[in-house]
Amino acid sequence: MSTRRPLRIALPKGRMMDETLALFERVGTTIDPDVRDSRRLILPSTDGRFEFLPVKSIDVPVYVEEGVADAGVVGLDVLLERDADVLRPLDLRFGPCGLAVAAPVDAPYPFLPGGQTPRVATKYVESARRFFAGKGMQVELIHISGSVEIAPLLGLSHWIVDLVQTGRTLAENGLVVVDEVGRSTARLIVNRASHKLRLEEHQRLIASLAGALEASAATGAVS
C-alpha cells in the first residue's frame, strides 16, 4: 500500500496558503520555487510526500469531504458556513479573523424602530442564520457574494454579517461592529476514509505540525 500517490492537501489560495506553506517548510517540506510560480493545478513537494491543491477557500471542505484531497487547510469560519463531515484534528492558529454583525454608525441594534424586521446582507448565510436564531432574533437574510459592506449604504440591508480583520474596511464605509458572531483561525481538516486507510502518514503529519506550532508558541514566534 506504499505505492500510492502522495497525500494531497487542499489549500485556500491567498494568504492562508502562504502561511500554510511556511508552516510546512518548518517541518521540512518545501515546494520548488519554479513549480510554485508556475500555473500548475497541483504542486508537488520536493520530498515527494505531499502534493498541494490550491482552490477557493469555500471549496476546500468539499474536496476533503469527497476524498479528492486527503486533507486540507481552511478557516473555521468557512467550516461553519459549509458544514462538512471531516475530521478536524488541529487548530493551526494562524489566519485569525472574526465574523461580526456591523451596522452604520448610530444605527439601531438589535431592534429597529417600529418592530420592523431587520434585513441583513452577508456571504455567510448559514452562520448568520444560526447566530440570529440562537439569539431569538428574526431577520431577513440576503445572500450576496461580494462587497457586502456597501449593502447598508445602498439601502439593500440594515446590517451586515461579515469577516472583520482590522475593521478598516468597515470604517471606510461608515460601519461599526455591533455584535460578535464568532472568532476563527485556520484548521487542518482530514478526510475520514483517508485517515483510516493511510493512518500512519496522517498521524505523522498531524504530530509534526502540532510540534512546529508548539515550538513557535514557546519561542513567541509569529507564524
Add this chain to the structure above:
Amino acid sequence: MPTTKIATVPPGSQDLVAGDVRRRRRVQHAWFDLAERGGYQEVIPPTFEYEEVFTRGAGPGLAARLIRFVDRDGRLVALRADFTSAIARLVGSRLAGAEMPLRLCYAGKVYRQEPEGGGRRRELFQLGAELIGDGGAEADVEVLRLAIRVLKALRIPDFQLNLGDIGFIRPLLAGLDPDGADALRVAIDRKDRAALADGARTLGAPAAVARALVELPELIGRGEVLNRARSLASSPDAEEAIERLKAIDGMLTAEEREHVVYDLGEIRGLGYYTGIQFEVFVAGVGRAVGFGGRYDGLLGLYGAERPAVGFALQTDDLAELLPEADA
C-alpha cells in the same frame, strides 16, 4: 405529433443501463449466493412505510433525511430510508413468533434526502444481513465473516474493516452534564485532541477518563492496540468491551484478520449500536462503503426484545470497484 419534451429525472435519481446494471446485478448475485449458503433468507420490505418506522430507531440524523409524503388517510409515509428499521418492524410484527436465531438478508434501494448541489444520489442500492436472537461473540464473528467474504468474492482490492466497540467509549461520557457530553462527543468524532484535553479538564473528568479521552484518536491499529486499550479501560463495561474484541480476534482466521483494524475512537454509532461497530473502507474511495454492528436495543423499540447484529454495504460503490473483467 406532440413535441413536448419529457422532463429529465429529478436531481439525485438516475437511470441505470448496460454495464451499470450488469455490475450491480453481479454484486447482488454474489451476495445472495453467499448469504443463502450461510442460511440467510432474503426479505423484501415495502418501498414505503409509515414514517415512524424510520424515526423510531434510526435517530435524528436519518429522520431529517426521510423522503415523506401524505397517504390517502392523511398518515405520513416515507420511502425506505434504511433496511434495518424495516426489518426490526417486521421481526416485531409478522415474524414475532419465528424461531430464533433468525438470519435475514436483503438487497435493494434506500431513499434519502440530500442537499442540492452536493452531487449525492437520493436513491442508493444497499445489501446486507441481520442475525437476530443471538447475543454472543460467535454471532458477531459470523456477521463480520460474511461481510469479509462478500468483499473477497467480489475481489474488491485493499479493503479494511475498522472494528470497535461502543461499550469502550460509552462509560467515558457517563455522568457528564448533557452539554458537556455533547461537546466531548463532537471532539471525539472529529479527533480534535486539543478539544478533548480541554473538555476533560473543564468537565473535571477523573484522571483515568481524561487519559483515555485524549488517547482515543490514536487507539487504532492491529491486535496490539487492544492491549493498549485494555490498560486505558476506565470501567468494567469498557473492560468487557475489550475482552469481547479480543475474543472476536481469537476467532478470526489469519486471512480475515488481515482485513481488520481495531479502531476504538469511532463514536458515530453511539445511540444506535450497543456492542461492536465497524465501517468498511476501500483504497481510493473517500467515504465508508459499508457499516455494521450490534444493536441489542433496537428491536425492543419495535416490540421484539432481541439481540441483533448486522451490516449493510453500499452496492453502488462496490459495483464501481469491480475489476474490469468482472463487469
